[in-house]
Amino acid sequence: MRSAPSRLAALLRQGHFVVTAELSAIDSPDPAVTLNRAAALRGHADAVNCTDNTGAHVHLSPLAAAHLVSEAGVEPIMQLTTRDRNRLGLQADLLGAAALGVRNVLIMSGDDVSAGDHPEARSSYDIDSMQLVRIARTMRDQGTYLSGRRMESAPSFFIGAVENPFAPPYDFRPARLAKKVEAGAEFIQTQLVFDVPRLDAFMRRAGDLGLLERVAIIPSVAVPRSARGARFMKEKVPGVQIPDAVLRRLEAVPVARQAAEGIRIAVEIVNQLRDIAGVRGVHVIAIRWDEGVLTVIEEAGLLPRPLAGAGAAVAALP
Amino acid sequence: MNEPVSLLGRAVIAIERPLKEAVWDCRMCGQCILHSTGLSCPMRCPKNLRNGPCGGVRADGACEVFPDRPCVWVEAWEGSRRLPLWRDHADHLNPPVDWRLQGSSSWINLATGRDRRRPRGWVSEAADAQRA
Structure with a gap:
């Protein structure tokens, strides 16, 4: 094994409330750009997501980004959509990620190309996210590709998937979570939470199904920077639901103070989420606004983060 | 490449395709799982x-990509609740599509077992249960 297993997994196993963040999409071939953005999140986030052509817009590949993020001393979570690659490309990138020391993967179908900057493109959708979770799990646990052919050695992954408790059919969402756990998912990052009671209901149902002991649920919290930005998110980003009360609250303050109000909203949501049984951490994101993310992590009292070496030390305890 | 279709296959398809297209807007994938999707x-x-809906389903239950159409999986879930049989099949992990079967008869593939042939590395739920 080229480098240590997932530290994110270790922190969750030890019962830490984890914090993850997201590398804003990179459009530069200069590695310094990625290194600097990753470094800005170091010490605030336990792991950082590297998105895969987010919103169906082309950006730096998640494999390259994840490699650079780890070079910057931050643990990456490589996102992988089934939209842009077929089963060969996906398995090749999973193995490639493992070879580069990437230990966390997050698997999803991805926003449709119609939402992005190449709406005329042909999507792959050769396999679905549930199937890719199972394939990644088989690569890790059996050391074989989907074809059955053996790899020289099995890659080590902490396997994540996504769920959106805020999209219909609501009753099916916990059942679908169960199916993803059955397929092999070990952690889940959710769609953005603005509607905390809906997430709470989802978590209770997941608890009833016995899933909370089997999978670490990490809800996502967005930091809205302005009322306009929040409205854009509600209308244009597939799957995001923002209650009108939240929009009204942002609109009620002058534009110059909306960013501060956005931070307050996000901190409140983080604090509410911490009281929900089975919530194992938070994923804090903003659209191209790292400072907002850092401030929310600070003001929600999530610092200091556990030290890098903490995993090994605690694991040695009886 | 699609697999070649026999004369018998073509005859069956002549019946299967119009029927299933009319009733279910079938796309002739040749590996039918309508029973596990509430006949959607x-x-x-x-x-x-x-294996279930994506996260982009709109609040009114419409498709992320085609806002004027209902999400196939919203219909599937509601349909599967109404079915007297196979209700638990919505929980089954469906294997990757075998694209070589596109356009062939799922009835013949069901009869011959061709639609149950999986890639060797696909770990099914049955295999899971055996290991557990």
Whole structure:
């Protein structure tokens, strides 16, 4: 094994409330750009997501980004959509990620190309996210590709998937979570939470199904920077639901103070989420606004983060 | 490449295709799982999802990609609740599509077992249960 297993997994196993963040999409071939953005999140986030052509817009590949993020001393979570690659490309990138020391993967179908900057493109959708979770799990646990052919050695992954408790059919969402756990998912990052009671209901149902002991649920919290930005998110980003009360609250303050109000909203949501049984951490994101993310992590009292070496030390305890 | 279709296959398809297209807007994937999707054809999903809805379903239950159409999986879930049989099949993990079967008869593939042939590395739920 080229480098240590997932530290994110270790922190969750030890019962830490984890914090993850997201590398804003990179459009530069200069590695310094990625290194600097990753470094800005170091010490605030336990792991950082590297998105895969987010919103169906082309950006730096998640494999390259994840490699650079780890070079910057931050643990990456490589996102992988089934939209842009077929089963060969996906398995090749999973193995490639493992070879580069990437230990966390997050698997999803991805926003449709119609939402992005190449709406005329042909999507792959050769396999679905549930199937890719199972394939990644088989690569890790059996050391074989989907074809059955053996790899020289099995890659080590902490396997994540996504769920959106805020999209219909609501009753099916916990059942679908169960199916993803059955397929092999070990952690889940959710769609953005603005509607905390809906997430709470989802978590209770997941608890009833016995899933909370089997999978670490990490809800996502967005930091809205302005009322306009929040409205854009509600209308244009597939799957995001923002209650009108939240929009009204942002609109009620002058534009110059909306960013501060956005931070307050996000901190409140983080604090509410911490009281929900089975919530194992938070994923804090903003659209191209790292400072907002850092401030929310600070003001929600999530610092200091556990030290890098903490995993090994605690694991040695009886 | 699609697999070649025999004369018998063509005859069956001549009946199967118009019938299933009319009733279910079938896309002739040749490996029918309508019983596990509340009789809603998952191949109508623009993302070809065979294991449940994506996260982009709109609040009114419409498709992320085609806002004027209901999500195939919202229909599938509601349909599966109404079915007297196979209700638990919505929980089954459906294997990757074998694209070579596109356009062939799922009735013949069911009869011959061709639609149950999986890649060797696909770990099914049955294999899971055996290991556990």
